[in-house]
Every structure is written in structure tokens, then in C-alpha cells.
Amino acid sequence: MFQSKKNIIAGRNPVTEALKNGQTIDKIIMFKNASGDSIQEIRKLAKELNVPVQYVPNEKLNSLTNVQHQGVIAYKSSVVYQDLQQVIDWINEKGETILFIMLDGITDVRNIGAIARSAVCCGAQAIIVPDKGVGAMNEDAMKSSAGALERIQICRVNSLLKAVDTLHLNGIKVFTSEMKAAKKIFEIDLTDPCCIIMGNEEKGVQPYMSKAADEHFTIPMKGGFDSFNVSVAAGIILYETMKQRGGK
The missing domain is CATH 3.30.1330.30 (Ribosomal protein L30/S12)
Structure with missing residues (x-):
């Protein structure tokens, strides 16, 4: 086609x-x-x-x-990409507590759009994406986000691992979910500046990215099903973060 x-x-x-x-x-x-x-x-x-x-x-x-x-x-692209360090500096100057989402291998533009929508609703300021292996920020993604991709900073980097280093150098903690993690999402302190890594639905977060994270958590489920859709999981995590931060 x-x-x-x-x-x-x-x-x-x-x-x-x-x-x-x-x-x-x-x-x-x-x-x-x-x-x-x-x-x-x-x-x-x-x-x-x-x-x-x-x-x-x-x-x-x-x-x-x-x-x-x-x-x-x-x-x-339907969005304008921003420099990660410049976005960090800008948010710090505004006096806001950083909340970022990092996309690792998410290729479905509908999921990207849905994640962006939840991110904006829950107060996240930026989405970090790699220059390869992620869905295009095109009209379909924009439509799925209901315009949210126009209201959040998109930082494109050539290495997610280097991006984690940049986050750490700026005092930003990095978290990710794992099915067998010891802590549940609501047992993690999300009130400090942080970034959440969301992985591909089939393979999850890449092992070397998971290793680079500061802490891991699991999202409790009932029903014995496989897992949440990645955009739904992102919404749960983002909402928990907003709740911990006072719902503001």
C-alpha cells in the first residue's frame, strides 16, 4: 500500500x-x-x-x-524533537519535579499515542525515544494521542543507555517494571524526579536497559492473564506517580 x-x-x-x-x-x-x-x-x-x-x-x-x-x-515527523539535557534544564528552571517516560522498542503508533495521552493527563513532561526501533511520530500516532504529542516534549536520542547516564547525572532515578520484581508499583517512591522505562510488549525492556535501572517493580494483577497492554501499564504507572505526588 x-x-x-x-x-x-x-x-x-x-x-x-x-x-x-x-x-x-x-x-x-x-x-x-x-x-x-x-x-x-x-x-x-x-x-x-x-x-x-x-x-x-x-x-x-x-x-x-x-x-x-x-x-x-x-x-x-508530526512532532519537533528536543534535546534531552535542554528539556531537563528547562523543567528544573520551572521548578517542576521531573517525570519522564522512555520507550524501549515500542513500535505500535497507537500505543505510543495512548501513552502520550496518559503522560500529559498525569503530568509527565517528556517522552524519550531512540532514533531507531520505535514507531514513527506520524499522523496516526498524533490521532491516537488526541493531540497529546503536541503538548509534551519528545526527546530523540541515539542511545537509550546514554540517555540513562544523562538522567543519572541530573539526579533523576530510572525505574522499570518486571513480572517477577520483589516490589509492587505502590511500594516504590515515585515522588522524586524519575523516568519510567516502558518496553516492547513481546520482549519487554531490553536486559541491558533493565540492568541500568535503579529499581524494578511489578504491577499486581488478578485473573492469571499474561500482562497488561503496554499503554495501559504506562497509564497505571503514571497515575500512581501522580497520586503519590498529591494529584497535582
């Missing part, structure tokens, strides 16, 4: 100009054998702007659009 023309930029010159003019790009899809000065310039700009580049066969590009693409397609 062809993608909406509203969501993509096709062709070497249009993609180059979009990068130069500050258009927020989710990712670039490039023919794996593409070459030439314009391709080198796109790669250079993408690296400077922390835009992920995915290399694919030409057939894949043809399946994505009927527009003349010249071996390059860029997906436009």
Missing part, C-alpha cells in the same frame, strides 16, 4: 532541502546501492541531525510510494 503523500518526501533534492531547512524527519529510507554526491550529502546531513537512515532494496522503495523517489524517501 502506498503511503500518504503528506507523510513522505521523495527524491534526492527534496530530501536534501528538507534536511537543510529544518524539517523534522523521523527517518530516511534509502536504496542500499545508491551513490553520488547528493547521496553523500544526505548521509552527512542525516548524521549531523541524528536522523536514522535505513537501507533497503529498490523494490521496497517502489512499494512505499508511486512518486519518483531517485532511491531516497524521507518520512516527515
Whole structure:
């Protein structure tokens, strides 16, 4: 199925100009054998702007659009990405207690939108996403969030592990859920500045990310079912945090 023309930029010159003019790009899809000065310039700009580049066969590009693409397609983002440290400094200057959500391997844009909606409702100020392995911040995600993605800071980083280091350096604790964790969610102190890592529904939080967390907790359940949907789990965690902080 062809993608909406509203969501993509096709062709070497249009993609180059979009990068130069500050258009927020989710990712670039490039023919794996593409070459030439314009391709080198796109790669250079993408690296400077922390835009992920995915290399694919030409057939894949043809399946994505009927527009003349010249071996390059860029997906436009519906949000503007922010620098993590700058967001931390800005929130601290406002005198607010930091509450962030970090998305590790969540690819379903409907879940991303739902998490963003709960985050805004419960007072979180930012969502941290990796430059690869996460669903696009596109029109579908925006629709699922009911506009919440426009009301929260989105920080895109090239390494979630380095982002955890940045959080720790700023005195922000990092928590994540585990099915077999000793503590329950309501036994964790969430009143201090903190960030919650939410993992992929199938695989959960990656082991090295789980190891980097300060504490782990479980969400109690009845009924013997597998687990909560990730967006529902995020809503429970965020609401518990808001409750602990006085519901403000």
C-alpha cells in the first residue's frame, strides 16, 4: 500500500532541502546501492541531525510510494524533537519535579499515542525515544494521542543507555517494571524526579536497559492473564506517580 503523500518526501533534492531547512524527519529510507554526491550529502546531513537512515532494496522503495523517489524517501515527523539535557534544564528552571517516560522498542503508533495521552493527563513532561526501533511520530500516532504529542516534549536520542547516564547525572532515578520484581508499583517512591522505562510488549525492556535501572517493580494483577497492554501499564504507572505526588 502506498503511503500518504503528506507523510513522505521523495527524491534526492527534496530530501536534501528538507534536511537543510529544518524539517523534522523521523527517518530516511534509502536504496542500499545508491551513490553520488547528493547521496553523500544526505548521509552527512542525516548524521549531523541524528536522523536514522535505513537501507533497503529498490523494490521496497517502489512499494512505499508511486512518486519518483531517485532511491531516497524521507518520512516527515508530526512532532519537533528536543534535546534531552535542554528539556531537563528547562523543567528544573520551572521548578517542576521531573517525570519522564522512555520507550524501549515500542513500535505500535497507537500505543505510543495512548501513552502520550496518559503522560500529559498525569503530568509527565517528556517522552524519550531512540532514533531507531520505535514507531514513527506520524499522523496516526498524533490521532491516537488526541493531540497529546503536541503538548509534551519528545526527546530523540541515539542511545537509550546514554540517555540513562544523562538522567543519572541530573539526579533523576530510572525505574522499570518486571513480572517477577520483589516490589509492587505502590511500594516504590515515585515522588522524586524519575523516568519510567516502558518496553516492547513481546520482549519487554531490553536486559541491558533493565540492568541500568535503579529499581524494578511489578504491577499486581488478578485473573492469571499474561500482562497488561503496554499503554495501559504506562497509564497505571503514571497515575500512581501522580497520586503519590498529591494529584497535582
